[in-house]
Amino acid sequence: MSGWRGLIVPVVLLLLGEAAFRVFGYVGDTLAPPSAIFRGFAEAIGDGTMVTTTLQTFATVLGGTVIGAAFGLVVGCALGFWNLLYRFTYITIECLRPIPSVALLPLSLMIFGFGYKMEIAIVGFATAWPFLILTYSAISQVEPRLLEVAKVFGFGPVGTAWKLVLPAAAPRLMTALRLCIGIALVVAVTSEIVSNPQGLGHELMIAQETLRPHRMLAYLVLVGLIGWGLNNLLLWLQTRMFRHRGEVDTEVAA
Amino acid sequence: MSGKSGSVVIEFRDVGLYLGGKEITQNVEFNVRKGEFVCVIGASGCGKTTLLRLVSGLYQPTTGSVHVDGKKVDGPSRDVAIVFQDYSRALLPWRTAAGNVSLALEAIGMPRAERADRIHALLGKVGLAQHAAKYPSQLSGGMQQRLQIARSLAQGASILLMDEPFGALDAMTRQSLQDEVLELAADTGATVLFVTHDLEEALYLGDRVVALYSNPGRIARIVDIPLTRPRNQLSTREEPDFLHLRRELFGLMEEIHA
Numbered sequence: 001m002s003g004w005r006g007l008i009v010p011v012v013l014l015l016l017g018e019a020a021f022r023v024f025g026y027v028g029d030t031l032a033p034p035s036a037i038f039r040g041f042a043e044a045i046g047d048g049t050m051v052t053t054t055l056q057t058f059a060t061v062l063g064g065t066v067i068g069a070a071f072g073l074v075v076g077c078a079l080g081f082w083n084l085l086y087r088f089t090y091i092t093i094e095c096l097r098p099i100p101s102v103a104l105l106p107l108s109l110m111i112f113g114f115g116y117k118m119e120i121a122i123v124g125f126a127t128a129w130p131f132l133i134l135t136y137s138a139i140s141q142v143e144p145r146l147l148e149v150a151k152v153f154g155f156g157p158v159g160t161a162w163k164l165v166l167p168a169a170a171p172r173l174m175t176a177l178r179l180c181i182g183i184a185l186v187v188a189v190t191s192e193i194v195s196n197p198q199g200l201g202h203e204l205m206i207a208q209e210t211l212r213p214h215r216m217l218a219y220l221v222l223v224g225l226i227g228w229g230l231n232n233l234l235l236w237l238q239t240r241m242f243r244h245r246g247e248v249d250t251e252v253a254a
Numbered sequence: 255m256s257g258k259s260g261s262v263v264i265e266f267r268d269v270g271l272y273l274g275g276k277e278i279t280q281n282v283e284f285n286v287r288k289g290e291f292v293c294v295i296g297a298s299g300c301g302k303t304t305l306l307r308l309v310s311g312l313y314q315p316t317t318g319s320v321h322v323d324g325k326k327v328d329g330p331s332r333d334v335a336i337v338f339q340d341y342s343r344a345l346l347p348w349r350t351a352a353g354n355v356s357l358a359l360e361a362i363g364m365p366r367a368e369r370a371d372r373i374h375a376l377l378g379k380v381g382l383a384q385h386a387a388k389y390p391s392q393l394s395g396g397m398q399q400r401l402q403i404a405r406s407l408a409q410g411a412s413i414l415l416m417d418e419p420f421g422a423l424d425a426m427t428r429q430s431l432q433d434e435v436l437e438l439a440a441d442t443g444a445t446v447l448f449v450t451h452d453l454e455e456a457l458y459l460g461d462r463v464v465a466l467y468s469n470p471g472r473i474a475r476i477v478d479i480p481l482t483r484p485r486n487q488l489s490t491r492e493e494p495d496f497l498h499l500r501r502e503l504f505g506l507m508e509e510i511h512a
C-alpha cells in the first residue's frame with residue numbers, strides 16, 4: 001500500500017490550521033481549530049450521540065439504497081431486456097428523474113411523519129433513478145458476442161439473463177451501487193438538516209444552533225470520513241470480486 | 255479423404271442475403287458432405303462470416319434457404335457449434351476455463367454431477383487440463399482459442415463452424431492448432447466449415463476450398479484438395495499438388511482482389 005502519500009496533504013492542512021489559530025488567536029462561532037474539532041469528536045463520542053446518530057444515518061442510507069437499487073435493478077433490467085418497454089417509459093422516467101429528492105421532503109413528511117420511513121423514502125427515490133439508468137446502460141453495453149454465444153447454445157431468456165447478461169453487467173452494477181451510496185449519504189444528511197430530527201445532519205444543526213462550532217465541524221468531518229470509507233469499502237469489494245476480468249471499471253468515484 | 259462420399263449435411267440452396275438494404279450474399283449454392291472439411295476463403299468483408307452465421311441460424315437468408323441435415327435452418331441448433339474469430343469476446347471472463355466449458359454442458363442440460371468428468375476430458379483433449387482453474391485473462395491467445403474449441407466440442411455438435419479461429423495467433427501456435435483441429439475433426443468425425451483469409455491454411459486443412467468474390471459475396475470457385483491425410487506441416491506443404499494448387503488459388507485471389 002502506497003496510500004500513505006494521500007495523507008500528507010490533510011495532515012499538513014491540519015497542522016497549518018492549528019498554527020494559524022495559535023498565531024492569530026481567532027475566537028468565534030463559525031470556525032474552530034483542529035485540536036478543538038478533535039475535542040468535539042471526543043465529546044460527541046463520550047456522550048453517545050455520535051454513535052447513535054451515525055447508526056441512524058447509516059440505517060437510512062442502507063435502507064434507502066437497498067430499496068432504490070432494488071427498484072432500479074428490476075426496472076432497469078426490464079427496460080434493458082425489452083426495448084419496447086424502454087420506448088414506452090423513457091419519457092416518464094426522464095420527467096421523474098430530475099425532480100430533486102429534497103423537493104419531495106414535504107410530501108414524504110405528510111405521508112410518513114418524522115422518522116426513518118420518510119427519510120428512507122427520500123433516499124430510495126434519490127438512488128432509484130441513477131441505479132435504473134446505470135443498470136439499463138450496463139445491460140445495453142453487454143458484449144453482443146456474448147448474446148450470440150447464448151443464442152447458439154440455445155439459452156432461453158431466463159438462462160441468458162442469469163448466466164450471461166447479469167454476470168457480464170455486474171462490474172458496472174457495482175459501480176452504480178457505489179455511486180448510489182454516495183448520493184444516499186448526501187440526501188440522508190440533507191433531509192436531516194432540513195427537516196428530519198434524527199441522524200448526523202440533525203446533530204450537525206443542533207451543534208450549530210447551540211453555537212458549538214468545534215462539534216459541528218467534528219460532525220462535518222465525520223460525514224466526509226463516512227463517505228470516503230463507504231466508497232473505499234465498495235471499491236475494495238469490487239476489485240476483489242472482479243479481479244479476474246482485467247477490466248474493472250473504477251473510474252467513477254462517488 | 256474423410257467421408258467425401260457421405261450424405262449431404264449442409265446445403266446452401268441459391269442463398270441471397272440483404273442486410274440494411276445492402277446485398278451481402280448472392281446466389282450461393284454448395285453442399286458440404288458428412289465428415290468433410292471445407293474451407294472458405296476470400297477478401298476481408300466478402301461475406302465469409304456471413305456464410306457461417308447463415309448456417310448457425312444467426313441470420314436468415316432473404317432468398318433461397320440453408321439446410322442442415324435436410325432441415326431448413328430457422329434458428330440456432332444444438333447440432334451446429336461455432337468457434338468465433340474473437341475469442342477474447344466470446345469467452346466469459348468471469349468464469350474459469352472449466353466454467354466456460356461448463357456453460358455448454360449447462361446449455362444441453364447435463365446434470366451437475368456428470369459435468370466435472372466431461373469438462374476434464376474436454377480440456378484434456380485441447381491440452382488445457384492443467385489450466386482448468388485459470389480465468390481467460392490468465393491464458394494466452396492460443397490457449398483461449400483452444401478453450402473456445404473445447405467449449406464448442408462440449409455441445410456435442412456434429413457440425414463445427416470455425417471463423418478465422420487462428421487469425422490472431424503467431425505462426426508456430428497457428429500450425430500446432432491446425433494439426434490439433436485436424437486431429438479433433440478426424441477423431442470426432444465432425445463436419446467442419448472453416449473460414450480463413452490464409453490461402454495456405456485453407457489448402458493445408460481442407461478437402462475442398464470455396465473461394466468467394468466480394469460485393470456481393472458470391473462463389474468464385476470451388477476447388478478439390480486431393481492431398482493425402484494425415485497431413486504434415488513439412489511434407490504436405492512441399493507436395494507438388496500443394497504447390498500447384500497454391501499457385502492456382504493465388505492467381506485466383508489476385509484476380510478477386512483486383
Ligand SMILES: Nc1ncnc2c1ncn2[C@@H]1O[C@H](COP(=O)(O)OP(=O)(O)OP(=O)(O)O)[C@@H](O)[C@H]1O
Binds near residue numbers: 278299304305451
Ligand atoms: N448486420 C449487418 N448489417 C449490414 N451489413 C453487414 C452486417 N453484417 C455484415 N455486414 C456487411 O456484410 C459484408 C460481409 O461481412 P462479413 O463479416 O461476412 O465479412 P468477412 O468476409 O467475414 O470479413 P472479414 O474477413 O473481415 O471477417 C461486409 O461488407 C459487412 O459490412
Ligand SMILES: [Mg+2]
Binds near residue numbers: 304339
Ligand atoms: Mg469475418
